[in-house]
Amino acid sequence: MKTTVASTRRADVLIVGAGIVGAACAREFARQGLSVAVIESGAVGGGATAASMGHLLVVDDEAGETTGAGHAEFALSQRSMRLWQDWLDESAGHGAQVEHGRCGTLWLAADDQELALACRKQAWYAARGIAAEVIDATALAGLEPMLRSGLAGALRVPGDGRVYPPKVAAHWLQGCELISGEVIGMDGHSLSLADGRRLWGGLIVLTAGLASQRWLPPGWLLPKKGQLAITQRCVRRNEQRVTHQLVELGYIKKAHLADQDSVSFNVQPRPDGQLLIGSSRQIGRSDAALDRTMLEAMLALACDYLPELAELGLLRCWTGLRPASRDGQPLIGAHPGHPRVWLACGHEGLGITTSLATAELLAQLSLGQPTLLNPAPYAPARLL
16 A cells, blocks of 8 residues: 555545454455555554454344344355355465454353354254354363363354454455545545545545544444453463363354443454454443453453363453444445435444455445445434
């Protein structure tokens, strides 16, 4: 990417925000032959993108909705996972450049009731051609011997993966123009920067996460703060390590709680043997300070599932802010008050997975092309 400092600039598409969704949109518009300029005040992929776990997965709709929030999440994530695979297949080097690994996910069942849920989810996946298998306690212990005993089993989804999101954003922005600056004004066809520069675009796309709220009706976006921690390199005497993304089956339910804070078990193996630990949510919190109580609760839950975690030192703990929409679905489509301004924000914890499908849908909508997905569930106008 190249960085510019010109006092004025014109481009076919101006994108505000160089996180993974902004980078995906820049890549998609550039692929269609348009000139693209991306405006970012900080580091590329340095906001919510840098604070995420980089988990790539198809979000299931096991409850059986054929329309509504669950189906919309499934449709967007399924399409995006196909696009992720297409991108990985484009070049043998893509996976290594962004630390991609097909680690698979183990959705852990703590008891027989959760194992029954795993069986229902497996049937749901199978009906849609998605590989998944239910494994019992013995097989689970064989796959992940660091897990505590007493778990009932798990649902294994082998096609899920992980990436390092900031590297993805940087890679997708190669060849695009990057403008360093803070956007302080938007009139529907141009952007004003804090240093006095002004930029004009045929289209303006807001992908700035929570910062996009300043140009939206009140309350459309809200923060969901999360704590994260990463361990020292994990090496056992027999060289066994965590190899799957490990998530408790109650994670999705907890993630969608709208009125209370929560912690969930979610651990991801990193390529160098470190373990990335999540997950917590604090509704409406927008500060960056570590919350000791939430962090300790999250780590205690992680140690309950993986007792040997207690023997590892933590290298770093940090926080991130998930940009959630008011109703939990991303905003992908036209701005309600500016016909040349488009939105791609509010993805909460699914921005990494759904970035490519978001970019595809937004380009199709803004350029008047047929859409592969039904855009209605994501249309910003639904919140009016």
